[in-house]
Amino acid sequence: xxxxxxxxxxxxxxxxxxxxxxxxxxxxxxxxxxxxxxxxxxxxxxxxxxxxxxxxxxxxxxxxxxxxxxxxxxxxxxxxxxxxxxxxxxxxxxxxxxxxxxxxxxxxxxxxxxxxxxxxxxxxxxxxxxxxxxxxxxxxxxxxxxxxxxxxxxxxxxxxxxxxxxxxxxxxxxxxxxxxxxxxxxxxxxxxxxxxxxxxxxxxxxxxxxxxxxxxxxxxxxxxxxxxxxxxxxxxxxxxxxxxxxxxxxxxxxxxxxxxxxxxxxxxxxxxxxxxxxxxxxxxxxxxxxxxxxxxxxxxxxxxxxxxxxxxxxxxxxxxxxxxxxxxxxxxxxxxxxxxxxxxxxxxxxxxxxxxxxxxxxxxxxxxxxxxxxxxxxxxxxxxxxxxxxxxxxxxxxxxxxxxxxxxxxxxxxxxxxxxxxxxxxxxxxxxxxxxxxxxxxxxxxxxxxxxxxxxxxxxxxxxxxxxxxxxxxxxxxxxxxxxxxxxxxxxxxxxxxxxxxxxx
Amino acid sequence: xxxxxxxxxxxxxxxxxxxxxxxxxxxxxxxxxxxxxxxxxxxxxxxxxxxxxxxxxxxxxxxxxxxxxxxxxxxxxxxxxxxxxxxxxxxxxxxxxxxxxxxxxxxxxxxxxxxxxxxxxxxxxxxxxxxxxxxxxxxxxxxxxxxxxxxxxxxxxxxxxxxxxxxxxxxxxxxxxxxxxxxxxxxxxxxxx
Numbered sequence: 230x231x232x233x234x235x236x237x238x239x240x241x242x243x244x245x246x247x248x249x250x251x252x253x254x255x256x257x258x259x260x261x262x263x264x265x266x267x268x269x270x271x272x273x274x275x276x277x278x279x280x281x282x283x284x285x286x287x288x289x290x291x292x293x294x295x296x297x298x299x300x301x302x303x304x305x306x307x308x309x310x311x312x313x314x315x316x317x318x319x320x321x322x323x324x325x326x327x328x329x330x331x332x333x334x335x336x337x338x339x340x341x342x343x344x345x346x347x348x349x350x351x352x353x354x355x356x357x358x359x360x361x362x363x364x365x366x367x368x369x370x371x372x373x374x375x376x377x378x379x380x381x382x383x384x385x386x387x388x389x390x391x392x393x394x395x396x397x398x399x400x401x402x403x404x405x406x407x408x409x410x411x412x413x414x415x416x417x418x419x420x421x422x423x424x425x426x427x428x429x430x431x432x433x434x435x436x437x438x439x440x441x442x443x444x445x446x447x448x449x450x451x452x453x454x455x456x457x458x459x460x461x462x463x464x465x466x467x468x469x470x471x472x473x474x475x476x477x478x479x480x481x482x483x484x485x486x487x488x489x490x491x492x493x494x495x496x497x498x499x500x501x502x503x504x505x506x507x508x509x510x511x512x513x514x515x516x517x518x519x520x521x522x523x524x525x526x527x528x529x530x531x532x533x534x535x536x537x538x539x540x541x542x543x544x545x546x547x548x549x550x551x552x553x554x555x556x557x558x559x560x561x562x563x564x565x566x567x568x569x570x571x572x573x574x575x576x577x578x579x580x581x582x583x584x585x586x587x588x589x590x591x592x593x594x595x596x597x598x599x600x601x602x603x604x605x606x607x608x609x610x611x612x613x614x615x616x617x618x619x620x621x622x623x624x625x626x627x628x629x630x631x632x633x634x635x636x637x638x639x640x641x642x643x644x645x646x647x648x649x650x651x652x653x654x655x656x657x658x659x660x661x662x663x664x665x666x667x668x669x670x671x672x673x674x675x676x677x678x679x680x681x682x683x684x685x686x687x688x689x690x691x692x693x694x695x696x697x698x699x700x701x702x703x704x705x706x707x708x709x710x711x712x713x714x715x716x717x718x719x720x721x722x723x724x725x726x727x728x729x730x731x732x733x734x
Numbered sequence: 735x736x737x738x739x740x741x742x743x744x745x746x747x748x749x750x751x752x753x754x755x756x757x758x759x760x761x762x763x764x765x766x767x768x769x770x771x772x773x774x775x776x777x778x779x780x781x782x783x784x785x786x787x788x789x790x791x792x793x794x795x796x797x798x799x800x801x802x803x804x805x806x807x808x809x810x811x812x813x814x815x816x817x818x819x820x821x822x823x824x825x826x827x828x829x830x831x832x833x834x835x836x837x838x839x840x841x842x843x844x845x846x847x848x849x850x851x852x853x854x855x856x857x858x859x860x861x862x863x864x865x866x867x868x869x870x871x872x873x874x875x876x877x878x879x880x881x882x883x884x885x886x887x888x889x890x891x892x893x894x895x896x897x898x899x900x901x902x903x904x905x906x907x908x909x910x911x912x913x914x915x916x917x918x919x920x921x922x923x924x925x926x927x
Contacts, residue, residue: 279898279904283903396805396808396809396812397809399801399805400766400802400805400806400809403798403801403802403805404766404802406795406798407773407795407798407799407802410794410795410798414791414794416791417790417791419778419782419791420778420779421777421778421791421792421795422773422776422777422795423779424776424779425779445848448844449841449844449845449848450841452840452841452844452871452874452875453836453837453838453840453841453844454835454836454837455835455837455840455875455876616872616875616876616877617875618871618872618874618875618876618877619872619875619877619886619890621871621875622867622868622871622872622875622886622890623868623890623894625848625851625867625871626864626867626868626890626894627894629851629855630894630898630904630906633904633906633907634898634904637904637905639855639856639907642852642855643852646848646849646851646852649848650845650848653841653845658762660762672798676794679794680789680793680794683788683789684788688788688789724819725815728819
């Protein structure tokens with residue numbers, strides 16, 4: 230069967246009542262969670278994970294995929310209405326979206342954001358549908374060294390997340406990798422870093438670490454800052470939406486969609502860099518670039534399109550290589566593993582129905598998101614009236630239940646609470662949490678690929694460089710690392726030269 | 735009278751770097767350096783008796799513990815350099831005040847509440863622990879109306895119980911001893927069991 234036939238079959242499955250309901254519920258949950266500051270769609274996905282235990286694998290993926298699509302957009306609702314980004318990727322929506330709200334153009338801002346997000350997401354879903362299969366065919370040539378190299382590329386891309394502080398990011402990543410080694414090792418079966426605690430022999434689950442770092446720490450901040458989440462200016466939402474508004478930003482949406490689709494494929498890049506880079510590019514390209522930040526629609530449309538365009542393309546490395554490029558896709562990987570599904574090139578041969586149902590659902594979800602977005606935006610003002618304390622209490626309880634549900638183990642609750650406190654401390658001192666999480670996720674995979682590669686190739690470590698694909702990927706990783714570090718190294722070099730010349734800057 | 739050293743008015747006035755500032759800047763990388771150096775000794779509970787052909791189970795974590803130590807060392811050097819550069823500047827860098835008001839006492843209370851919840855959960859069971867947690871958290875968050883507090887905590891706990899123990903069939907903690915008996919009675923009362 231060709232791609233169109235497979236996609237047709239996928240649509241047939243995605244239009245089944247149970248699948249459609251799952252997508253709609255997931256979308257609504259995602260948009261609401263993304264719109265609520267302190268919740269975020271990643272937390273919502275982590276909290277939704279226990280609900281997928283009783284679902285079939287495909288249904289579980291549709292549910293989490295819909296939360297992902299809805300959640301990436303949802304963050305912009307609170308950014309536009311109350312100037313509080315629901316997710317980090319929605320930060321650029323505050324820069325030009327909120328000034329539009331202040332001018333009484335909240336409806337126009339929301340309409341442009343919803344349409345740009347939908348177009349970006351749809352472009353990305355099409356990229357996923359047509360590029361993933363050829364990518365998977367290519368990936369069939371991969372063996373353990375290639376998987377190791379691809380995992381290293383994912384780990385290296387962490388530098389790009391916070392390129393202004395590479396040492397701190399590398400420290401966070403290394404800590405994450407060490408945390409990932411806790412428990413019985415995959416080759417020799419020897420327990421490491423258990424400190425005599427039997428429960429630690431089963432290791433530290435990355436889902437539990439994620440829930441603690443993202444959800445628990447955020448709620449502590451919510452109660453300590455006593456943020457007022459109520460919208461103050463939504464009543465002025467009377468500016469009319471015209472078709473011309475959409476036509477005027479078509480270029481911005483196209484550029485944002487392109488940037489997001491490309492960046493999404495790179496493990497570690499994700500929605501936030503995609504949105505910020507798209508905003509920067511649009512500022513350079515647009516005729517109104519100098520007015521950006523005052524409520525220019527192109528400045529809102531480009532990052533909106535870019536962040537949703539990362540959703541589909543981020544699933545390309547997940548489904549073809551089993552490498553999660555972001556925290557959201559890591560949760561999807563966890564769901565797949567919990568259901569006994571092994572992502573990778575063989576998945577396209579063994580279970581094409583599931584794969585193309587996911588693709589069709591991603592396309593469908595991005596279209597349905599327009600309606601979900603409009604619905605949630607309408608009721609958002611009411612939702613935000615919930616006292617932050619009530620919201621926080623339930624987020625904590627859902628997080629704890631989510632952590633407990635991973636293995637039905639109270640030890641995981643303690644681990645979750647511990648990482649909640651660690652995450653809170655890290656946020657307070659500005660220590661990045663994203664590299665640590667990626668280290669916990671990718672570290673064990675990298676170790677397994679590394680050790681089995683050496684075992685298979687007679688302990689010859691040059692195999693990583695001499696095999697063409699593996700060598701090329703490692704070369705790309707090196708180029709990517711240098712490219713990401715170059716601005717920092719250049720700035721440091723200049724400051725050192727200036728200081729030594731007696732002209733401290 | 736005029737023999738003393740005359741300082742030019744525009745000469746760079748070195749901003750003194752206090753010991754407290756030095757310690758605060760070096761504490762974190764110093765801690766990581768210690769972690770990277772000490773932790774390898776605690777990798778295994780018992781001495782390793784595996785004769786591995788090639789790399790052993792200590793290789794991978796060992797590499798990254800060494801990496802932590804090396805990165806910490808580089809971080810310390812970078813911090814020392816930054817402090818040196820700061821001292822050389824004419825004016826100290828302006829301290830940027832935090833935009834948001836952060837209530838650390840509230841954060842500390844929230845952390846204590848979380849720890850208490852974690853400690854109580856296996857002993858008293860989810861129904862009691864969750865009710866008490868919602869009640870205390872909402873009180874900490876500024877809700878003072880006793881009716882609202884009771885309704886939110888009781889209805890919230892019931893909803894969570896129904897969703898997770900009733901629908902998702904998750905075996906949430908029932909507590910021990912008398913609390914276990916109470917949880918069983920309560921779960922029967924709300925028709926989950």
